[in-house]
Amino acid sequence: MHHSGTHLPKGGTVVADRFAQAVREQLRLGRLLPLGGPEDGAWLTERAADAVLRRAADAVPGVRLGALRIALADPEAAAPPSVPAPPSALPPGPLRAWAECAATADLPLPVAADRLRDALLGAATDRLGLAVGAVDVRVTDVLDEVPQHVVPEDQAPPAERPGDGSGIAAAVTAVPGVARLAPVLGRGAVRVEGTHVRIELAVAPGHRALDVARAVRAAVAATAPPPATVAVLVTAVDTP
Structure with missing residues (x-):
């Protein structure tokens, strides 16, 4: 019997494609660096x-x-860290x-x-x-001389409008220094897992990323009902 090769079921192909896409996205983003210390619950x-x-x-x-x-x-x-870290975070x-x-x-x-x-x-x-x-x-x-060049702008993640119904997204976007909700890891910029919430956002020009992340965590902790833990992932820092 002649075998022309191994054929994945259609569902297996879809899973493989999604896994490959996730790997490419992680390589594009690089590692997730810790912002601040263990109590800050923030990454970049x-x-x-x-x-x-x-x-x-x-x-x-x-x-x-x-x-x-x-x-x-x-x-x-x-x-x-004092809160659950995003996938692959340092x-x-x-x-x-x-x-x-x-x-x-x-x-x-x-x-x-x-x-x-x-x-x-x-x-x-x-x-x-x-x-x-x-x-x-x-x-x-x-x-001999440094050629004139323009540093390419970081490609901003797509913005996500508040609208999860829980009030968390609206609380986040109201914090000074938050430019927008900007998901990169999938499943939206506001991810709720039991009593843990992870926020993915872009920081506006003129604001320090760690300070914004701290303010966002405080704002989310003040929502009702308050989550037990909050993590923030800064996915972009906008230029003036």
Whole structure:
């Protein structure tokens, strides 16, 4: 008997397609980085963090940022979060960033590296609220001049209108600094699992992501009936 190959049932094909799509989406978003500490119950997509940090690097004269990575500085020092974490989220703990850059010879390369390091640390702390304690910068190339370029805008997740009927979505969008509900993990921006609620949102320009997440958690905790735990995932940080 000749077998032409293995054929999945139609339902199996649909499941496989959904799994592949979920994997592609997770790779696009990157890891989910902890915002604040274990009690803050907040995370930020690596893609959103990368966009903010690259805009900060673009303002440093004579430097062009290349590869950028953020990870736990010491995984063993991470603490369990106080609320259920989103899928594949890193646990709260001190973070460290690794950056590669090219720089012009106008300044000594250590000075250029220091300026980039300061810009990245400042944006991580003041714009986002990431607990980045150090940034390792490696200059990989020397340029005659830094070409003029525009940092591509982060593609904003699609907005979702309030309307889940529970009042949670309306409470979230009323918080100053929330630009919109912006789901990326599927099943909507407001996900209720028993007594736990997860919110996915975009932060408006001029607001620190961690501060907005804290305010959202407080607003959701004040809804009736109040959920036992609330987690916030920031999926985008809008530009002015």
